[in-house]
Amino acid sequence: MVVEEEFALQDRDFRTLSKLVMDTAGIVLSERKRAFIHGRLSRRLRALGLNNFSQYCKLLETSDGDSELRNFINAVTTNHTSFFRESHHLDHLARVILPELMTANSDTRRIRIWSAGCSSGEEPYSIAMAIHNSGKSLAGWDVKILATDLDTNVIAHAARGIYDAERAEGIPAAMKNRFTTVQDGNVVMNDELCDLITFAHLNLLERWPMSGPFDVIFCRNVVIYFDKPTQTRLFNRYADITKPDGWLIVGHSENLLGITDRFELVGRTIYRKVGP
Numbered sequence: 474m475v476v477e478e479e480f481a482l483q484d485r486d487f488r489t490l491s492k493l494v495m496d497t498a499g500i501v502l503s504e505r506k507r508a509f510i511h512g513r514l515s516r517r518l519r520a521l522g523l524n525n526f527s528q529y530c531k532l533l534e535t536s537d538g539d540s541e542l543r544n545f546i547n548a549v550t551t552n553h554t555s556f557f558r559e560s561h562h563l564d565h566l567a568r569v570i571l572p573e574l575m576t577a578n579s580d581t582r583r584i585r586i587w588s589a590g591c592s593s594g595e596e597p598y599s600i601a602m603a604i605h606n607s608g609k610s611l612a613g614w615d616v617k618i619l620a621t622d623l624d625t626n627v628i629a630h631a632a633r634g635i636y637d638a639e640r641a642e643g644i645p646a647a648m649k650n651r652f653t654t655v656q657d658g659n660v661v662m663n664d665e666l667c668d669l670i671t672f673a674h675l676n677l678l679e680r681w682p683m684s685g686p687f688d689v690i691f692c693r694n695v696v697i698y699f700d701k702p703t704q705t706r707l708f709n710r711y712a713d714i715t716k717p718d719g720w721l722i723v724g725h726s727e728n729l730l731g732i733t734d735r736f737e738l739v740g741r742t743i744y745r746k747v748g749p
């Protein structure tokens with residue numbers, strides 16, 4: 474039996490939508506993503522009572538489409554994440570980076586970390602747990618994690634700090650006991666973690682309101698969706714806003730080869746800034 478699709482996505486409309494995502498968020502929508510986009514956006518068409526994708530493209534192109542642009546971007550981002558994902562980065566943070574920063578920054582007693590493209594918050598909460606669990610006392614230290622994402626839905630979820638039990642399974646048991654509480658079957662992040670983190674909506678391609686400088690930037694599994702020129706611009710901006718010798722941590726399938734030489738590889742997908 475052939476099931477007729479509710480809304481057909483014509484090539485012309487797919488091209489229009491792809492260009493809009495590229496221009497707005499830097500995300501390249503390859504042909505492989507077509508079914509994913511089709512599924513996600515069909516829901517938007519239904520919610521808006523539209524008959525086809527051409528009407529949806531028109532809506533996005535008109536000024537009335539401004540608020541829909543946000544829904545559109547939220548619908549096409551890939552937000553896959555988990556607690557303690559690529560946990561070797563967190564081990565490195567606790568065992569190597571933090572002790573080194575506590576010596577290097579002993580005059581200011583300030584440490585700034587940025588989780589760029591933090592999705593629904595599992596990454597910054599894992600970073601906060603790794604820091605508290607490092608055995609280093611934070612007494613007298615001003616430690617802050619800025620956690621940002623383009624998608625307003627995931628950043629709102631992240632700021633709530635409440636996860637269903639299944640999602641929280643990735644948190645090692647001892648840390649789950651120490652840093653979370655269970656309420657109505659959900660796992661809630663404790664104040665000790667929340668106090669370290671500031672969540673904000675931010676498009677990495679646009680102006681950054683913060684001046685830094687950051688000691689460590691986590692930008693993991695974000696740039697895989699960007700083309701090379703966009704990656705080059707972004708990583709050079711990271712270098713500008715990072716302290717000398719600062720750290721940049723990227724995702725398992727990402728690297729800076731042919732992108733920028735302002736960071737050098739010092740570990741498994743762990744980079745350090747070169748130069749001032």
Ligand SMILES: C[S@@+](CC[C@H](N)C(=O)[O-])C[C@H]1O[C@@H](n2cnc3c(N)ncnc32)[C@H](O)[C@@H]1O
Binds near residue numbers: 497554693694
């Ligand atoms: C696959 S998730 C990665 C989450 C987390 N860093 C991790 O590794 O588990 C990628 C995130 O990047 C965000 N993102 C994509 N383009 C962005 C942009 N231009 N500005 C800010 N965030 C963006 C998406 O909304 C998504 O939540």
